[in-house]
Amino acid sequence: xxxxxxxxxxxxxxxxxxxxxxxxxxxxxxxxxxxxxxxxxxxxxxxxxxxxxxxxxxxxxxxxxxxxxxxxxxxxxxxxxxxxxxxxxxxxxxxxxxxxxxxxxxxxxxxxxxxxxxxxxxxxxxxxxxxxxxxxxxxxxxxxxxxxxxxxxxxxxxxxxxxxxxxxxxxxxxxxxxxxxxxxxxxxxxxxxxxxxx
Amino acid sequence: xxxxxxxxxxxxxxxxxxxxxxxxxxxxxxxxxxxxxxxxxxxxxxxxxxxxxxxxxxxxxxxxxxxxxxxxxxxxxxxxxxxxxxxxxxxxxxxxxxxxxxxxxxxxxxxxxxxxxxxxxxxxxxxxxxxxxxxxxxxxxxxxxxxxxxxxxxxxxxxxxxxxxxxxxxxxxxxxxxxxxxxxxxxxxxxxxxxxxx
DNA sequence: GAAAAAACATACTAACTAGTATGTTTTTTC
DNA sequence: GAAAAAACATACTAGTTAGTATGTTTTTTC
Numbered sequence: 001x002x003x004x005x006x007x008x009x010x011x012x013x014x015x016x017x018x019x020x021x022x023x024x025x026x027x028x029x030x031x032x033x034x035x036x037x038x039x040x041x042x043x044x045x046x047x048x049x050x051x052x053x054x055x056x057x058x059x060x061x062x063x064x065x066x067x068x069x070x071x072x073x074x075x076x077x078x079x080x081x082x083x084x085x086x087x088x089x090x091x092x093x094x095x096x097x098x099x100x101x102x103x104x105x106x107x108x109x110x111x112x113x114x115x116x117x118x119x120x121x122x123x124x125x126x127x128x129x130x131x132x133x134x135x136x137x138x139x140x141x142x143x144x145x146x147x148x149x150x151x152x153x154x155x156x157x158x159x160x161x162x163x164x165x166x167x168x169x170x171x172x173x174x175x176x177x178x179x180x181x182x183x184x185x186x187x188x189x190x191x192x193x194x195x196x197x198x
Numbered sequence: 199x200x201x202x203x204x205x206x207x208x209x210x211x212x213x214x215x216x217x218x219x220x221x222x223x224x225x226x227x228x229x230x231x232x233x234x235x236x237x238x239x240x241x242x243x244x245x246x247x248x249x250x251x252x253x254x255x256x257x258x259x260x261x262x263x264x265x266x267x268x269x270x271x272x273x274x275x276x277x278x279x280x281x282x283x284x285x286x287x288x289x290x291x292x293x294x295x296x297x298x299x300x301x302x303x304x305x306x307x308x309x310x311x312x313x314x315x316x317x318x319x320x321x322x323x324x325x326x327x328x329x330x331x332x333x334x335x336x337x338x339x340x341x342x343x344x345x346x347x348x349x350x351x352x353x354x355x356x357x358x359x360x361x362x363x364x365x366x367x368x369x370x371x372x373x374x375x376x377x378x379x380x381x382x383x384x385x386x387x388x389x390x391x392x393x394x395x396x
Numbered sequence: 397g398a399a400a401a402a403a404c405a406t407a408c409t410a411a412c413t414a415g416t417a418t419g420t421t422t423t424t425t426c
Numbered sequence: 427g428a429a430a431a432a433a434c435a436t437a438c439t440a441g442t443t444a445g446t447a448t449g450t451t452t453t454t455t456c
Contacts, residue, residue, distance in 0.1 A: 003453085004403060023310065025224050028443060039405045040445085046403090050444065101313040107368055111309045112221065114371030115299040125372055153384070159369070160385035166368050167361030170305055173312030174323055186351070187358035194392040201423090202433060226413065237435045238415085244433090248414065 008046045011036045016057045020105050024054060024112050051117060054109075058123040062105060066127055069095065071134040080142035081192045084135065088165055088188060092172075092181040100172040100181075107166045132158055152195050164188065206244045209234045214255045218303050222252060222310050249315060252307075256321040260303060264325055267293065269332040278340035279390045282333065286363055286386060290370075290379040298370040298379075305364045330356055350393050362386065 014036045018027040029050055033043050047053040073087045074080065091098060098104065106127055113120035135158040142148035168184040212234045216225040227248055231241050245251040271285045272278065289296060296302065304325055311318035333356040340346035366382040 007403085023223070025221070029445085030443080040407095041405050041449090042403070044445075103309060103312070107365075108309060110368050110372055111301060111306060114301070114368070115374050121372065121374075128369070128372060153381070156381040156385035156388070159366070159378075159381040160362060160389065163363075163365030163369060163382055164358060164361045165365065167305075167363065167365030168357070170308050170312070170364050171326070171357070171361060174308055174319065174326060176313050176319075180357075183351070183354040183357040184361055187354035190354070191358065191389055191392070194389070205433085227415085228413080238437095239419090239435050240433070242415075 004046075007036075007038060007042060011038065011043065011046060012053070012057055012061055015053060016061050016105070019054075019057065020102050020108070024109060051119065054113075055119050055123050058109070058120070058127065062127060063130075065097070066106075066130060069097070070131050074134045074138040079147040079196075080138040081147060081195055083138060084161060085185075085189055085192055088161070089185055091165070092168070092185065093178060100178050101176050103173050104166060104169040107169055128162070131162065135161065146197055148195055149197055157195065160191075161188070202244075205234075205236060205240060209236065209241065209244060210251070210255055210259055213251060214259050214303070217252075217255065218300050218306070222307060249317065252311075253317050253321050256307070256318070256325065260325060261328075263295070264304075264328060267295070268329050272332045272336040277345040277394075278336040279345060279393055281336060282359060283383075283387055283390055286359070287383055289363070290366070290383065291376060298376050299374050301371050302364060302367040305367055326360070329360065333359065344395055346393055347395055355393065358389075359386070 011032060015027065015032045018031055018035065022031075029040070029043055033039060043053075047056065069091065070087070073090070074083055076083055092100075102108070106124060109120065110124050110128075113124070115121065132155075136154045139148055139152065139154035139157055143150055143152065143154070164184065168181060171184075172178065172180045174180070209230060213225065213230045216229055216233065220229075227238070227241055231237060241251075245254065267289065268285070271288070272281055274281055290298075300306070304322060307318065308322050308326075311322070313319065330353075334352045337346055337350065337352035337355055341348055341350065341352070362382065366379060369382075370376065370378045372378070
């Protein structure tokens, strides 16, 4: 039961790549099995249906990546405001996985599936809540360690920053260039500076 | 040539409603003509194909609404920072046209079509640029009239705010409740306060 | 190494898709 | 009010979709 897991994983990875580029509902199962070089029998042996595969992509591929790329950078020592800026800057400008022309995978799925499929909604909610909690916790810690002003509302700041991230990803799609990110990043830095203990 | 225009407009409106709710590519022409109570002959008499109708929705329905709801509120006298907050608050909380569970029509189309269809991209770019220019101009004017700090970069602030708006619309979809907007709005107010001439 | 189960492959179906070809009705023009 | 053009309606096509039914091959188990 080792090769089977490998084909399942390769199907998941190819499917994710296609969905990230084309969108979920416009990525057909035929597309997926063609690029994975398997047949329909294999697909429906590993997945009950298309939606179950979609959920598997979120929980088995997106979730681990989220922890690695979005959460761990927030759990270091030091000033969380610096960590947040470095994280967003890194995600937008340097991350080799996320492409400007295709936006943010989680944001894309939220927009396409949100409020339509309850299972997708739950899986995506879990994703975003993990990121929210991590960022909120880092800000709270920053208040304790004297980096962040005491009157800062960590939850509000987190929602504000995450919204900005999702939004600018969408602008990037329009302009199809990372240059769209630069004014956002500059102003993010200004905004974060207002939260510092002067 | 008056009733013809009426059926065309009613098709556009129904199509927009369906696309706003279901998405562009998953709204079929059969859906549109069924809800409009016309037949395929009527559809292809008024529109060359589906994409041409999509562009028509943007330029004939979205654009006028944009000017009315997104731009005019920014062109009043007084403090632009107050105007911006009131605008965003109104769009999120009070606008009866925009529903929390379906997000922002322009943002949805950008995410779904962005970088795929050049015509959609152009039409949507024009939309966002109009809003960008209006907000940037209002901030610049606020600098002249002494409401806004001189060191504020109007373009950066505009991109920052608009990104936040698009992003929080997406979060609203997930939570399916306007409550998701509240922390964002609170922090937006805090942020705008940092731009004021103290 | 044979039986059993797992891991696929092939060939289909029924529903849906955008778009077309060819009608008919309604409106306008003179 | 008849000819002409505009505004539709009907019936189709060819391609695509998710999913199924039934095979065959490969791997595991004993």
